[in-house]
Amino acid sequence: MSIKEIYIFGNKLVIYELDDVCDSVSGRALTGSWIWDSALLLSNWIATHRQTFEFAGKTVLELGAGTGLPGMTAARLGAKRVILTDIEPLVPGLRKSVEANGLGERVWVSRLVWGCDELPSRLVESGEVDAVLMSDVLFDAEEMAGLAKTLKEVCGEGTKVWAATEVRESTSDCLAELEEEGFGIVELPSQLGGESLDCFDNFAVFQLIPPKQTQFEDHSAQMEE
Template identity: 30%
Template structure:
């Protein structure tokens, strides 16, 4: 992938109080939903920089699902994650690797890109053999009906590696097509079928400068996890 195929969005990241670094995120000139930085990804990225949430990230192992440009996973790395794996379909891996390479001087620990087709057991097994995540990150990934259950299955499989692990999921309200219905179905599967706990993050706990009334973040965890 050449630079002519992409354009850059700069994102400031407060790694430590008073210490700021800048990410250069390549986005594709032409592509599908995963090739640009969406607002819900920005809101989640800045939520990771709030003092309370940094404890979930610092020194931890992170997996991002449906990473697209990889912005959320890269922000987690700059916030002190020990290891980050950004994942997506095969056609998004060149963009993910380009953004890892572009920002390698600012990366805190290890960041790798891996293929993951949601719900595919061999992909999940491969990921689990390399990394057992403490935290899973998901930004604006509920788009297509056929992908809702496989995404939920992937969350469950990765959370099962540790009862103390959690997932943070952001999404933007959309009244087009069936997007609102799909969000409800995603949460229903997680709660009613898989027995997971969902807790929405209060608006006032989000980053004060990077939040919006129509963008939400919720935490997914095992019901036995009293920390979630």
């Protein structure tokens, strides 16, 4: 296990990276065990686009949290409740990071497998969330049906969903699968503080618009006609 100190526009966060967690089937190290650049991008993006969304007093869910950097950044930005979720082997590392940053009163950690019928009890207690954060989850098109099901269950009519990702060959396939599930996809400017950083040239930030929101917009447009 290693410990990293990350600074997101003046906010220091301590992150525990696990080096001894492997997939029980393949034996490979779980990729969510360490910080990926897309998590750094999303964390910096939400910190520099607060005119787009004010986190103070909001409830935030991070799916596929890995090390939980974006979710804990949201907590530092004033979110009243943050729920970090991932598969069971990554939960201990998330809890260590939450504890190290003194965020235990506002940040919960729960196991969540996309597509499962049963949501974590604390997520159910929180009701509809105000924002969903995801980083580097758009890599396997076969996982998108499960992700879409979970998003549909947790998103309300006002929920904002943002996903940061390294752009790979599989990214367009993942987005196409989500569109098939009824989601609107909008690529957002990924500049940070008015600057475009070279290290994020091959990365993108997307807003996912849940089906219930796109249906509401279509209905409103028909009413106006």
